[in-house]
Amino acid sequence: MPSNKWEAAMRVNWSFGTLCRILSAGVLLAGLSACATNGVIHGRMSGQLVKLRYHQSFWDQEGTITATMPDGEHFSGKFVVGTSSTTGIGIGAGSDHLGLFTGSGNTSNAAAVLMGGKGDSMYCVFTLTVPDDGLEGGGVGHCKLSTGQVVNATF
Structure with a gap:
């Protein structure tokens, strides 16, 4: 007191x-x-437009993705961006200093699994242009449907 x-x-x-x-x-x-990123992925399947959209939060290297097929079927699921890390020991040229270094970052790959409203599924693989930016950094890829059809994608 x-x-x-x-x-x-x-x-x-x-x-x-x-x-x-x-x-x-x-x-x-x-x-x-x-803070989150919402974006559009431009998809084409047999010359027809496929609408893909993603949502990625600021902190995560994962998010949600949806797709609308030309026949109107809706798909939804999650995507993840690959990560990697490394550790090493280095000695500077002309120096007697020994140092330990570590690093981590995103790989240039992302993948998604989506389920459709009519029972179909879709597996997507993307190559990222700027890996540390996730899907927002752009890239190319494709999605394969359980029916065997392929959607080519750019973003």
Whole structure:
């Protein structure tokens, strides 16, 4: 218990300042987690347009993807972007320094599995132009339906 009013006021101010910092950090994190990318993948199957759309959150290298076929069948599922990591030991040229390095990043591959409303399925494989940007960085690929049909895709 504080011994005087000044000490009590300082304790309240410190608590209020701490609360403000915590709330500010929470608002910042909530704002960043709300960041997401929505995009379009241009698909063609036997010369007909296939509409593909994806949604990827800021923090994840995965997301959802939907497709609408020329006959109106809707597909939906998830995609993932491949990741890799490496660790090594290096010595600088002309130096007696020894260093450990690590690195990680996205591979240039992404894959998706979608299920259709009429019981068909679709498996997609994409090659990413800018792997660290995920699908947003663009790329090419194809999706193969359980019926054997192929959708060629660019984004």
